[in-house]
Each structure stands twice: as C-alpha cells, then as structure tokens.
C-alpha cells in the first residue's frame with residue numbers, strides 16, 4: 185500500500201487492496217523537456233503500479249506553466265473534483281513536484297489523498313531500501329520533503345516513529361522538551377530539523393566508510409566501472425550476466441537502490457570492478473539526488489561508466505537524455521563511457537538502431553546473454569584508451585610496485601639499473617598515483 189512506509193507518521197488505517205489512483209499532469213507549453221505529457225503519464229502509471237496502486241483515471245491540461253496556487257486552472261480543478269467522485273479515487277497523484285501551497289490548496293479542494301511524483305518515488309524507494317545506508321538516505325529525503333509541507337493539523341508523530349533510535353532523540357523522543365507557548369507545528373518542525381541533522385551525520389559516517397572501502401579497492405588497483413542508466417533499463421540483469429552475481433532484477437521501477445560491487449576479468453585478462461546502482465528517472469528533484477549522495481558517489485568516483493539503454497523502449501532517446509542531464513548534475517558526464525544498447529532481443533530490426541547517438545555503443549541482450557563478449561572487448565578497449573604512458577625507476581625494495589605494473593600495465597621497456605627497475609610503459613590513469621614519486625623525469 186502506498187503510504188505504509190514513506191509517510192511513517194500518518195496513520196493510514198487498515199489497508200484494503202490496491203488504492204484507486206487518478207493521475208494528473210500539466211502539459212507545460214513553456215517547459216523545455218524532451219518528454220511528452222503522454223510518455224510522462226505512462227511512466228507515472230508504472231510508478232503507481234510499482235507502489236501498489238491501481239490507476240483508474242487520468243486528467244491533463246495544457247498550460248503555459250502549472251498554476252502557482254492549484255497546479256491546474258480553476259475549471260480543470262472542478263473537472264478533477266468531478267472525476268474524483270465519479271471514479272471513487274482514494275489517491276490523486278500529480279506528475280510534478282507540488283509546492284507546499286499547491287499541496288495544501290489541493291488537499292482542501294479534494295477528498296482523496298494528494299501526493300506528487302516525488303512522494304511516489306520516495307515511497308518506492310522506502311519499499312526497496314535494504315541496507316542501513318539506503319534506509320538512512322530515504323529517510324533523509326522524506327524528511328527534507330516533509331519539512332516545508334507540515335501544516336499543523338495533519339501531522340501526528342507516533343512514539344515508534346523514532347524506532348530503535350530510542351532516547352538519543354529520534355522524532356518520537358522529544359516529549360518533555362515542549363517550551364511554553366510553542367505550537368505543535370513549531371515542535372514538529374523542530375523535531376524534523378533535528379532528525380535531519382542526525383541523519384546527515386549518520387550518512388556522513390556512511391560516506392566515510394565508503395571512501396575507506398573505495399581506497400581499499402584502489403589499493404587492489406583495479407579500474408572501477410559504474411553501471412548507470414534509466415530505471416528498468418536492465419542494469420542489474422546485465423550486472424548479473426557479467427559478474428555471475430545474483431542481484432534482484434525485476435520488471436519494476438527502482439528495484440535496485442543500494443549499490444553492489446563485484447570484480448570481473450575482461451578478455452585481455454584485465455581485472456575490473458563493476459558497480460550496479462540506483463536507476464535514474466526524469467523529474468528527479470535535486471534534493472533527492474543530494475540525499476543519495478553517498479550512493480551516487482559510486483558513480484562520481486568511477487573511472488568509467490557503463491550506461492545501459494533499453495533500446496526497445498519507445499522513449500529510449502528521452503531516457504538517454506535524462507541520464508545525461510543527471511550525469512551532468514553529478515559532474516560525471518565527461519567520464520569515458522561504454523553504452524550497452526540492451527534488450528535487442530525485443531527489437532524487430534536491430535540493424536536499424538542508430539548507434540551513433542551513443543558513445544561506444546554495443547547492442548546486447550542481458551537477458552539472453554547476447555553481445556556480452558563484444559561488450560567486454562569494448563570495455564577493455566575504452567579502458568586501454570584511458571591508460572597513460574609513464575617512465576619510472578622503481579627502487580628494488582618496492583618489488584610490489586614492479587609486480588603491480590606487470591599485472592595491470594603494458595610494459596614497453598624494462599631494464600635493471602643500479603638504483604632500481606627502469607620501466608617504460610602504459611598503466612591505467614587511476615594507478616598513476618602509485619608511481620608518481622618514482623618518475624624518471626631526467
């Protein structure tokens with residue numbers, strides 16, 4: 185059920201099967217999105233299904249931009265009120281993030297519960313988060329989302345909302361600190377703010393842990409490839425096919441939330457690390473991306489990106505555009521990239537695919553395990569392009585570095601001098617740091 189996990193402090197009552205949802209979208213004639221309103225609504229339908237709702241109706245309006253007070257214009261809002269009654273909607277989902285004012289006004293006008301795309305995505309995230317890191321990030325995103333939307337009457341904290349955090353001051357633990365004359369709304373806001381700073385600290389811990397792990401991996405000296413792409417493109421299926429892992433891959437949006445890393449050996453015997461991670465989607469609010477910084481750092485810190493595109497999807501181009509926009513926001517768009525044009529088994533004429541739109545594109549079917557050798561060869565080639573030429577004299581006591589060069593680099597010349605082993609060759613730029621102090625500059 186839609187609200188069970190994300191809106192922890194609202195009592196949703198007894199669940200009675202899928203909630204009946206109506207979807208609402210404004211086709212903003214001023215927006216510069218590549219997405220059409222139909223496609224965006226289709227995607228919202230898939231999101232609603234993933235969250236456990238049944239879509240019984242949709243309504244849309246063409247406007248220069250959404251109305252600042254009520255999202256829809258007056259007349260259309262009346263249509264929505266009628267539709268709600270006719271179809272017996274329990275839930276109305278808006279395809280854009282609603283401002284707190286819009287949210288309040290719409291809640292007043294409508295009987296059904298009002299949520300927006302962001303709340304829906306957060307709900308799915310909450311259902312799919314498994315690790316401590318994932319759970320913390322989802323809660324932070326939810327709190328950041330709730331804070332400006334608190335309106336006093338409709339928020340009731342429960343003691344158990346603080347959960348195992350107990351006396352350390354979770355949202356449920358603040359009884360007794362109520363100051364004289366303070367309204368409940370102020371108290372609620374204060375509790376959420378203090379929970380937000382608590383969460384940020386905990387996530388900072390997670391980030392530190394992650395960066396330690398990352399350094400350990402760097403010490404193993406393998407290039408890291410992050411699998412990125414639109415949600416449901418087949419990232420986890422491809423990850424499993426490449427690494428023989430068993431990550432959950434399902435026909436639902438945001439099946440993966442927490443990153444997983446495995447190593448694989450490329451055809452040229454080079455070992456690399458591959459990380460599967462959370463998918464992207466259009467209209468992802470910056471705040472949400474910020475809350476997932478710890479997870480997304482796997483993408484930001486990777487040497488190379490393996491973008492998975494569902495080439496059978498009618499919106500493959502729009503999805504790719506969105507992925508590029510988010511990568512730009514993360515400042516990761518310029519990394520070397522290999523594109524897996526996935527699900528070719530569903531394409532009638534694979535020869536018609538315009539591969540020139542994507543960097544280093546390789547048609548594959550992760551499900552049928554087709555094109556994977558070609559993909560791995562392309563990955564090896566792109567990694568090789570990322571190698572840099574170095575000329576070093578490594579002291580004899582640093583035998584481990586000589587061995588590292590032998591394992592990971594391409595040696596062009598090697599000679600034993602009085603003060604060490606002189607090696608000229610190519611090594612992945614991620615490893616250059618290990619050799620810098622032995623550079624044979626003169």
Ligand SMILES: Nc1nc2c(ncn2[C@@H]2O[C@H](COP(=O)(O)OP(=O)(O)OP(=O)(O)O)[C@@H](O)[C@H]2O)c(=O)[nH]1
Pocket residue numbers: 413414415416417418419420421422432433434435436437438439440441461462463464526527528529530548549550551552
């Ligand atoms: N026909 C076909 N289906 C595929 C292929 N690859 C993945 N799928 C299906 O696509 C759906 C989504 O696959 P996932 O691997 O979970 O996709 P994902 O990109 O990891 O999705 P999220 O983690 O939810 O963002 C599943 O039902 C897969 O079986 C493919 O090559 N061909």
Ligand SMILES: [Mg+2]
Pocket residue numbers: 419420421432433439440461
């Ligand atoms: Mg996945």
